[in-house]
Amino acid sequence: MKRRNQWFLITCIAIFIILIFITPSYGWQIRNWLEGRKNGESETALTAENEALKAQLAQLQGIAAQLPTSSADYLRAMVYSRYPFNFKNEILVNIGSSEGVSNNKAVIFRGVLIGTVRDVFDHSSLVTTIFDNSFKLPVRIGSHGYDALFLGGSSPIVASISKTANISPGDIVYSAGAGIEYGLPIALIATTSTSKDDLFQEASLNFAYDINSIQTVLVEK
Amino acid sequence: MRVRLLTCLAILGIAFIVEFFLSGAGIYINVVFATLISMAFVLDPWELLFATLASVFILNWQPAASPEIFMIGLFPFVAYFFQAIFRWQKWTMSTLAILVGLSCFYALASMGGTFPGTRPFLLDLVAVELFAAIFFLSHNQWENT
Numbered sequence: 149m150k151r152r153n154q155w156f157l158i159t160c161i162a163i164f165i166i167l168i169f170i171t172p173s174y175g176w177q178i179r180n181w182l183e184g185r186k187n188g189e190s191e192t193a194l195t196a197e198n199e200a201l202k203a204q205l206a207q208l209q210g211i212a213a214q215l216p217t218s219s220a221d222y223l224r225a226m227v228y229s230r231y232p233f234n235f236k237n238e239i240l241v242n243i244g245s246s247e248g249v250s251n252n253k254a255v256i257f258r259g260v261l262i263g264t265v266r267d268v269f270d271h272s273s274l275v276t277t278i279f280d281n282s283f284k285l286p287v288r289i290g291s292h293g294y295d296a297l298f299l300g301g302s303s304p305i306v307a308s309i310s311k312t313a314n315i316s317p318g319d320i321v322y323s324a325g326a327g328i329e330y331g332l333p334i335a336l337i338a339t340t341s342t343s344k345d346d347l348f349q350e351a352s353l354n355f356a357y358d359i360n361s362i363q364t365v366l367v368e369k
Numbered sequence: 370m371r372v373r374l375l376t377c378l379a380i381l382g383i384a385f386i387v388e389f390f391l392s393g394a395g396i397y398i399n400v401v402f403a404t405l406i407s408m409a410f411v412l413d414p415w416e417l418l419f420a421t422l423a424s425v426f427i428l429n430w431q432p433a434a435s436p437e438i439f440m441i442g443l444f445p446f447v448a449y450f451f452q453a454i455f456r457w458q459k460w461t462m463s464t465l466a467i468l469v470g471l472s473c474f475y476a477l478a479s480m481g482g483t484f485p486g487t488r489p490f491l492l493d494l495v496a497v498e499l500f501a502a503i504f505f506l507s508h509n510q511w512e513n514t
Contacts (some may be wrong), residue, residue, distance in 0.1 A: 153371060157415045164422035168429065175426040182427070183389045229430040232388075233437060234485045235399030235478040269432050281483050313433075350411050360393065 176229035176240070203252060217306070222256070222366035223247055224361060237280040237300075239263070241365060244271045253368040254328040257357060261323050261332040265367065273367065278304055278334065279359055286326075287334060289351075290319035296351075298334060306337070309349035315340055321353065373485065374416045377408050380504055381420055387500070397489065401428065402441050403467050403497035404472060407504045409448035410459040410466075421445050436477045444470045460505050467501055468494065 167174055225241035243249050245268050255263045255275045263277035263284075276283055283300025294313035296306045298321065306321055315337055323332040335353035343350050384404040390400050391430055408420055425442045429435075448466040455462060475490055484490075 154415055157419050161419050161422055163371075163416070164419070164426055168422065168426050172426070172429060172432050175429060179389070179427050179430075182385055183393060230427055231430050232392065233399070233478060234392075235437075235482075235483040238430070260447060267431070267433075272432055274431055281480060 149231075156332065160248045173228065179229060179232070217292065221369040223249065223369060225273075225365050225367050227363050227365060236282070237302075237359070237366075238266065239275050239277060239362075241273050241275060242271065243367060244269045244273050246270050248369050249273045252259055252276065252327050254323070254332060255368070256332060256366045257362050257364075259333065259358060260356065261268065261328075261334045262357075262362065264328060269335060275365075275367075284335075286324045287321050288324040289313070289315050289321050293324075295324070298320070304335070304353055306351045307343065307348065309340075309351065311342070311347070311349055315349065315351060316357055321351075373439070374419075376410065376417070376508060377412060377420060378423075380404060380507065381424065384500065385424075396492075397485070398493050398496045398500075399471060399474065400497055400500050402444075402470065403501050404504060405426065405441065405445040406448045406466050406470050407463045407501045409445045410452050411456070411508055417445055417449060423426075424510055436480070437474070440474045440477055444473065460502070462500060463505065467497055471497065477500050 183351055223243055225243045228240040228242050230240070231238040241255070249265060249268050251265055251268055253265045254261055255265060255277075261278065263275045263280075263283070265273050266276045267274040278285075278298070278300045279302060283298070283304075285298045287296050287298045287306060288294060289296055289306065289309065290312070293311060294315060297308040299305050299307050309315060311344045317337050317339060319337040321334045321337065323334060324330060335355050338352045338354045340351045342348070381401065381404050384400040387399045388398060405417075405421055405424055409417055412420065421442055425438055428441060429438050448463075448470065451466055452459070452462050471490075471494055475484065479485075
């Protein structure tokens with residue numbers, strides 16, 4: 149009896165090893181089911197689109213005429229799984245090098261930048277979201293395009309804003325970093341303050357979505 | 370053996386539900402990791418391997434290995450061999466093993482400068498030690514019936 153139980157366990161262990169290495173997506177599905185992930189897209193879609201339009205307006209008013217226009221191609225992807233601990237903020241999407249994804253490309257949700265590609269596998273890619281502590285990106289603010297630095301984390305902020313910059317709550321923050329599409333909206337300014345060394349301004353941000361409820365994204369080609 | 374394994378797997382299932390429920394609220398408690406370490410003092414190696422692989426299968430978020438998954442997969446076996454060397458009371462060894470394991474887990478996972486802070490670590494430690502205590506209480510209750 150004991151030997152039969154042991155053989156049964158060994159068989160199950162072998163099955164798990166095969167599943168872990170060959171079809172890990174079943175594990176992600178089980179986790180999604182256990183997490184009971186909700187679809188919050190419809191509730192935030194309008195606000196996210198509003199932000200996208202504001203960013204476009206700011207871009208056109210201030211700076212777009214001086215820059216070469218370009219539009220990147222995007223690939224639609226589903227979110228497979230999320231980093232389950234509290235050291236990083238990453239998601240795994242279901243497209244990879246086979247579909248044309250490459251490192252450091254922008255990942256957007258309803259026109260709003262939510263992260264960049266960190267690692268690319270054959271049929272999936274790991275995305276570092278803007279809520280990760282290591283995420284940093286040069287950005288611009290509002291229609292005047294004030295330069296700043298976006299610092300990721302559980303409560304992201306925009307730092308290194310010139311003290312003479314006239315920013316106010318509601319101003320759009322959009323991408324201005326090398327390697328990803330220029331002018332992607334990220335968030336709206338919530339409150340402004342002075343940095344600890346009194347040399348710059350800083351601002352807290354409002355976001356139009358819940359990163360934990362996103363299920364589909366677009367990945368820049 | 371079967372009843373013991375089923376009891377432990379039921380508790381592991383509860384640990385998964387608790388961990389995912391809390392992470393949805395922005396509270397990260399490594400209950401599954403602590404439960405696996407506690408199981409090292411109760412299960413035999415094959416049963417422990419089964420429970421560990423099942424946990425790795427569900428927790429792994431990418432098609433590649435990572436320091437976090439290595440710790441979750443390997444440390445319960447370190448605890449298992451720890452109990453073979455130091456034959457102290459199981460509950461004491463489990464408490465110590467969870468403290469060491471969680472500290473190593475945080476140290477390894479934070480190597481990129483992403484340590485979440487002392488307060489979240491202490492909250493995690495207290496919560497998982499409590500859960501492990503409940504695990505041993507319920508396990509002893511089941512063994513005695």
